[in-house]
Amino acid sequence: MPRRLVGRIRDQLGSVRRVYLGRDLVNRRDDFADYPEVVLLLHGFFQTRNIWDVMEDRLRFDGYGVMSFNLAGPLWRFNTEPVDRTARLIGQKVEALAAEHGFERVHVIGHSKGGLIARRYIQRYGGARRVKSLTTLGTPHHGTPTAALALPVFAVGTSLRDLLPRSALIRELHDERVPRHIPLTSIYSRTDIICPWWCSVLRPAPDEEHLSNIEVPGVGHSELAWHPGVYREVRRCLDLASDATPEGTAG
Numbered sequence: 001m002p003r004r005l006v007g008r009i010r011d012q013l014g015s016v017r018r019v020y021l022g023r024d025l026v027n028r029r030d031d032f033a034d035y036p037e038v039v040l041l042l043h044g045f046f047q048t049r050n051i052w053d054v055m056e057d058r059l060r061f062d063g064y065g066v067m068s069f070n071l072a073g074p075l076w077r078f079n080t081e082p083v084d085r086t087a088r089l090i091g092q093k094v095e096a097l098a099a100e101h102g103f104e105r106v107h108v109i110g111h112s113k114g115g116l117i118a119r120r121y122i123q124r125y126g127g128a129r130r131v132k133s134l135t136t137l138g139t140p141h142h143g144t145p146t147a148a149l150a151l152p153v154f155a156v157g158t159s160l161r162d163l164l165p166r167s168a169l170i171r172e173l174h175d176e177r178v179p180r181h182i183p184l185t186s187i188y189s190r191t192d193i194i195c196p197w198w199c200s201v202l203r204p205a206p207d208e209e210h211l212s213n214i215e216v217p218g219v220g221h222s223e224l225a226w227h228p229g230v231y232r233e234v235r236r237c238l239d240l241a242s243d244a245t246p247e248g249t250a251g
Contacts, residue, residue, distance in 0.1 A: 012193055012220040032101045035065030037132075037242050040094065043071065044112025044138075045159065046078050047222070051111060054226035055234070062235065065103070069093060071117075079113060083162045083169055087120035094121075094130055105132040107238055111225050112195060113163060115139025115186075116173070123176045133241030134184045135234055137224040138192050140199045143170045165199070180210050185237045187214045187230060194221035 032038050039059055041052045049068040056066045071079035071086055079086065094106065108131055110118040115136030121127035122134065140147075143165035151160050162169040178184050188200035197215070204211035219227045 012222060029066075030101065032065040032067065032097065032103050035063065037063075037238065038065040038067065038103050038106045039238070040090075040106045040108045040118075041066065041068040042090070042108065042110040042114030042117050043068070043079055043225075044110075044114050045163065046080060047112075048078060051222060051225045055109070055231060058231055064238070067097065067106075071114075080159050082159050083113070083116050083120050084124070087117045088125050090117060090121050091125035091127060091130075095126065098130065105130055107131070107133045107135070107241060109135045109137065109234060110139060111137045112139055112221065113159075115141070116162070116169070119173050119178065119184075120169070122178060122182060123173065128179045128182070131182055133237060134178070134182060135237045136184070136186050136200070137230065137234075138188060138195045138200055138221050139186060140195045141170075141173070141186060141202055142199050143167055144195045144199045146194055146196075177208070178211065180208075183210045183212070183237070183241050185212050185214060185233075187216060187224065187233055189216050189219040189221075189224065191218055192221045192224070 041049065041056065043049050043051050049070060052068050056068065059066045069090070072081045072089070098104070108118045108121075108127075110116070115134070116139060118127070118131075118134050118136070119141075122131050140163055143163055145165060147160045147163035161167055164170070184202065186200050186202045188195075188197050190197045192200070201213050202211045214233050216224070216227065216230050216233060219230060224230050
């Protein structure tokens, strides 16, 4: 197979050797209280937290405390469980870690399905008082038709049904607004073929100035997690939210 084609497939789906089959590359740390800002990374459907290897190193180098979780699925790590179940568990884990380490609020970066989990956590499971900002990368805020293509392949239909356009989950996420004190930025690419750009773009109402979109050209779906141009935009979002004074912490 030509090397260029292999590279393009990797940019869309991630490295089979590192992301899917590799050992856990993320070093567990419990130093969150040593940093002024803490970031939670949530990976997407049928991937592992190894997708964050590069971003986690960059964030730590830039002075952020970073946490990521193995999200449940085969071998307890592929994030195939329903969004509601995972969002509830995220809420429990964050509360336990906050109590243990003393941090108050976290920024969340969600890739693909991870962004939907983050929204559900904020809107249903206590994240409204704990989350400082949310940045999503290639997240199907309106569902994605590629979920329908994957349904015959994976025996995890409940989770994939969450990602379908007009699913019950997608409708409920739109009916329940993201709190105004939490800026939500959707970073997307028109060359993302797993989550087409029109599925990722937020469509805020006139009074939802805390919702915004950023297009990064020429980046594949998985590549959004490690591309340097995407990271620059992520840092900008974090910097703006870190400097902002919250208007409230509605629960």
